[in-house]
Amino acid sequence: MPELFAEFGNKFHYYSYFAIMMIGLYAMIAKTNLLKKCIGLGIFQTAIMLFYVSIGAKTGAGIPIIDPAVGTADPAAYANPLPQVLMLTAIVVSVATLGVALALIQNIHRDHGTIEEDEILQRLRGK
Amino acid sequence: MKRLALFAVILAGVLFAATASEFPRLGAVDSAPSRHVSPAYIQGSQPQTHTPNFVTSVLADYRGFDTMFETTVVFLAGMSCFFILRALRRRGITEVYYYRHKPTGVVLAMLAPRRVSPHSSCFERIDADWTPQDMVVETMCLFMVPFIQVFALYVIAHGHYSPGGGFQGGVLLAASFILVGLSRDLRTVESLLTEKTAILAAAAGVCIYAGTGLLALCFGGNFLDYGAYASFFGVAVPAARSMGILIVEIGVALTVMATLVTIYKLVSSRGTVEEGL
Amino acid sequence: MILEIKIAMLVLVIVCAVASITIKDLLGAAVVFGTYSFMMCLLWVSMAAVDVAFTEAAIGAGISTVLMIAAVFRTTRRTKD
Numbered sequence: 001m002p003e004l005f006a007e008f009g010n011k012f013h014y015y016s017y018f019a020i021m022m023i024g025l026y027a028m029i030a031k032t033n034l035l036k037k038c039i040g041l042g043i044f045q046t047a048i049m050l051f052y053v054s055i056g057a058k059t060g061a062g063i064p065i066i067d068p069a070v071g072t073a074d075p076a077a078y079a080n081p082l083p084q085v086l087m088l089t090a091i092v093v094s095v096a097t098l099g100v101a102l103a104l105i106q107n108i109h110r111d112h113g114t115i116e117e118d119e120i121l122q123r124l125r126g127k
Numbered sequence: 128m129k130r131l132a133l134f135a136v137i138l139a140g141v142l143f144a145a146t147a148s149e150f151p152r153l154g155a156v157d158s159a160p161s162r163h164v165s166p167a168y169i170q171g172s173q174p175q176t177h178t179p180n181f182v183t184s185v186l187a188d189y190r191g192f193d194t195m196f197e198t199t200v201v202f203l204a205g206m207s208c209f210f211i212l213r214a215l216r217r218r219g220i221t222e223v224y225y226y227r228h229k230p231t232g233v234v235l236a237m238l239a240p241r242r243v244s245p246h247s248s249c250f251e252r253i254d255a256d257w258t259p260q261d262m263v264v265e266t267m268c269l270f271m272v273p274f275i276q277v278f279a280l281y282v283i284a285h286g287h288y289s290p291g292g293g294f295q296g297g298v299l300l301a302a303s304f305i306l307v308g309l310s311r312d313l314r315t316v317e318s319l320l321t322e323k324t325a326i327l328a329a330a331a332g333v334c335i336y337a338g339t340g341l342l343a344l345c346f347g348g349n350f351l352d353y354g355a356y357a358s359f360f361g362v363a364v365p366a367a368r369s370m371g372i373l374i375v376e377i378g379v380a381l382t383v384m385a386t387l388v389t390i391y392k393l394v395s396s397r398g399t400v401e402e403g404l
Numbered sequence: 405m406i407l408e409i410k411i412a413m414l415v416l417v418i419v420c421a422v423a424s425i426t427i428k429d430l431l432g433a434a435v436v437f438g439t440y441s442f443m444m445c446l447l448w449v450s451m452a453a454v455d456v457a458f459t460e461a462a463i464g465a466g467i468s469t470v471l472m473i474a475a476v477f478r479t480t481r482r483t484k485d
Binding site for chain 2: 007019021022064084089092
């Protein structure tokens with residue numbers, strides 16, 4: 001039992017990242033409003049970015065810019081730059097795809113008059 | 128449907144949480160991602176590329192291929208927005224043009240804009256949600272725009288030494304244009320940065336990045352190997368790599384700025400680029 | 405960074421995420437999404453990822469929120485779910 005608590009203390013942030021990820025996934029599946037689905041997509045993407053960047057974090061490490069007082073002899077003094085680079089790419093791509101998604105939502109609203117998924121399906125079946 | 132989704136999501140979450148025992152401890156110094164190539168990047172960044180900021184050197188030099196395709200993806204997203212909203216005009220949007228007679232304050236609503244010339248001195252074109260009391264907001268926002276742009280250029284140029292770089296600077300430049308669009312109206316942004324200029328600038332940004340890589344091939348190096356410029360320009364290899372990083376960051380900033388302004392113009396006006404937020 | 409601040413920020417992030425998908429007014433949901441992005445930026449500063457935090461603050465709390473509000477302005481504002 002004590003090692004279960006120690007395990008929880010070491011890994012609790014992973015549980016919270018998975019919780020945020022599942023909130024986003026639930027919004028993408030269960031909400032019928034298309035804009036809420038886009039918000040869920042954004043939440044899902046940022047939760048995954050959190051997960052990646054947290055793996056590169058090191059206790060007692062500074063930001064990944066050279067500190068002249070410390071030097072580069074010990075790589076453990078700097079946070080790992082590689083996951084940060086990959087997630088920087090992901091953030092910019094996510095905003096670009098959000099723009100495309102919002103353009104599609106506006107087209108759907110112009111064609112059907114609503115952005116609720118069940119009403120759109122009814123209109124498509126009724127016609 | 129919602130109960131089923133909730134059950135599936137909770138099940139997935141529990142399964143994920145069960146795998147958390149395999150992941151490294153929070154803040155572990157010797158975790159698996161920190162063992163293989165990142166010590167080489169951390170120790171080699173200053174001697175090989177003269178860039179104290181490891182993130183910039185990894186982004187633009189060590190993993191430059193990745194960033195080139197990301198710039199292409201951003202450009203493609205801007206073009207997709209354009210083709211979805213603007214290229215094919217279909218019916219369904221009635222465009223009403225509002226003109227306000229300045230001496231008397233009477234507003235005319237017309238369906239065809241060509242009856243009133245844009246240079247007439249007594250009629251001005253207004254938006255559907257125009258209010259007469261927004262002079263303070265407009266003046267303060269336009270006062271801040273040059274400072275935002277200078278800061279954005281600083282962020283792009285200083286990306287080697289401080290947090291920053293091409294993406295952040297490009298987004299700040301786009302934010303300055305969007306501030307003009309929010310405080311004035313969308314037609315001002317359109318006159319400052321026309322659609323054609325924006326799309327050409329986005330394409331030019333991607334071409335600058337790919338062109339830098341291809342030019343390195345012409346000088347005898349590999350694709351995107353900025354060290355090949357060293358022999359041609361007569362500088363040392365690390366200085367040539369630092370210069371190459373700066374050039375591709377400028378290309379990236381140009382593409383990001385132009386694409387984000389284009390997406391804002393199209394999304395906020397439903398494709399017509401007449402009246403925005 | 406101090407552990408309590410990290411826990412507080414994580415709790416705030418989860419609360420903002422749940423709030424943004426629950427609010428029925430789409431404009432409010434877009435604004436709370438902007439708040440969520442800003443709390444995410446603070447989390448990244450606590451993990452010493454300053455470039456990522458800079459980008460998230462500029463993009464998530466800036467451009468993404470403006471684009472969502474523009475989309476809400478051009479479609480409907482209320483939703484029934």
